Amino acid sequence: MMYFIYSGMFFERSLYGDLLELGKFRVLEHERNAMIIETERDFIKEHDKKPSMFVHGMFRMDVSDDIDEGRYVDSLYDMVRRLKLPKGKKIRIECYNVNSKKGLSAKQIEMELSDRLRKDGYNPEMISPDVLLYLVLVNMRCYAGIESYRKLEQKFLNPLRHYGSETGERMVSRAEAKLLEAFDVFRIKGKGIAIDLGAAPGGWSMVLAKKGYKVVAIDNADLEYEKIEGQRLSTKVLTNLKKTKKTDINEMLRNVDIVHIRENANTAFQKISLKGVTMIADDMNIEPEQSAQLLMDYLGFAKKGAHLVMTVKCISKRVSKHVSKAEGILGPRFRIKSVKELPNNRQEVTLFARLV
Ligand SMILES: C[S@@+](CC[C@H](N)C(=O)[O-])C[C@H]1O[C@@H](n2cnc3c(N)ncnc32)[C@H](O)[C@@H]1O
Structure with a gap:
């Protein structure tokens, strides 16, 4: 054959x-x-x-x-x-x-x-x-x-479908296509609360909100608020949060689609109270081990069974090494379902897992 x-x-x-x-x-x-x-x-x-x-x-x-x-x-x-x-x-x-x-x-x-x-x-x-x-x-x-x-x-992922040209002008970032592909390839169906780590300029957050999730976007860079709001989604930006009095994010999500915490994930988690997360999306451009460890350190916000979609950034061509390091760190709490290079991945692969 x-x-x-x-x-x-x-x-x-x-x-x-x-x-x-x-x-x-x-x-x-x-x-x-x-x-x-x-x-x-x-x-x-x-x-x-x-x-x-x-x-x-x-x-x-x-x-x-x-x-x-x-x-x-x-x-x-x-x-x-x-x-x-x-x-x-x-x-x-x-x-x-x-x-x-x-x-x-x-x-x-x-x-x-x-x-x-x-x-x-x-x-x-x-x-x-x-x-x-x-x-x-x-x-x-x-x-x-x-x-x-x-x-x-x-x-296979529909070889003829090009998410980029599908969403066209309304796109916030090219990264959107990666998340749409992940939903398709890993057959993710879900609702509830999503946390989007490394969210700027907001492509994934917008995709998640359009899919019906309430989104907590975390990144110390700005999102494209106007474009997102042009899609009839509401946003709220939080800056200068205090460690001393934790901000209740669940309460805020009642009235807004995307709450953006303009901080790095490392500090943001120490200043918020959040629970019941059903989707963890992680596109932070940091080393995979760092990214995985950060997730593991703050898992208290997530619900059992929560989905994880994480891009594993391959800083070298030794792809399996990067993947197995990330898998090793996530292993104790996540069941890794699949790791796949999706058509819109560039020097990275997408990992899909469930919180156990
Ligand atoms: C590839 S971009 C994400 C694109 C995004 N998924 C989208 O759809 O628009 C990576 C982002 O990770 C963010 N980032 C890097 N380190 C981070 C950290 N420690 N905490 C939060 N965000 C981080 C960067 O600021 C950058 O905006």
Whole structure:
């Protein structure tokens, strides 16, 4: 069986190690963070049993052939016709042009092939497709496969959804996409009170509030209050809190969506009283061990079963070392459910856990 597998840019070496966990394989093509491999095993099944940290997408490729330079698009279409294409179903074509030697972009190829399919009585359609037809062009060779769109969507983060462009102008920060992905990938459903550590400029806080959580945002930098309030969410900023008289945050959350404590987490926790937190979101840009330890020191605010979404910032490429250090610190109180590199992670992975 042949598979097209890719990870994020920073993690190409880690991807290789991840795949070895699934079984033996032979690399047919390898370009940066994308690989075509051949294996005896059903890697999709293996990956279902043991989801890997770095795989962004894994597609079974059904056919492959050299591209005829003189009949470029025609030779691609010949290969497409070798797949079992369903008539009457909506087919979306996705082309990954890894290192094209020819001037056509992936988009142009998709359009050309869609035209040919339409002429031959098929139904190429971008919106709500039934099946995804994918082509990978690498080193003048083409690999192609077809799969139920829903099946792919359930297994991997929808490769066609770009949270950034979805939220567009209304975004407060690029980081928002990371949290939306985490909710999707880890299938988080929750409500109640969320604490957002390292909250500025406020993307995660806004996402959480829009999902219905009451949010306690902690960061000594400002949030984008205007943008957040433009989303019909109310905010309140607290500064100069005193250690001597703890401020009751639960009381404040009755009347406001996001309470921002403009302090570092290290000091903020000593000045507030807060309980019943059901979601801990941690995107602080500090070393993972420090971040994990800080959480462990102040867990009294959280409820049993609370979700934790934490970005583990990898200051070096030794990703597993950073992850296992954070896991080691969190281990006594959290059940780690998954650690995954999400498409919008940059030099970091996202850890998902539950408080026990
Ligand atoms: C990547 S940004 C967070 C982006 C945010 N999640 C969003 O969606 O807008 C990291 C933040 O961590 C904050 N930070 C770093 N150390 C911190 C600490 N000890 N306590 C609280 N915030 C901290 C920084 O001020 C910075 O705003």
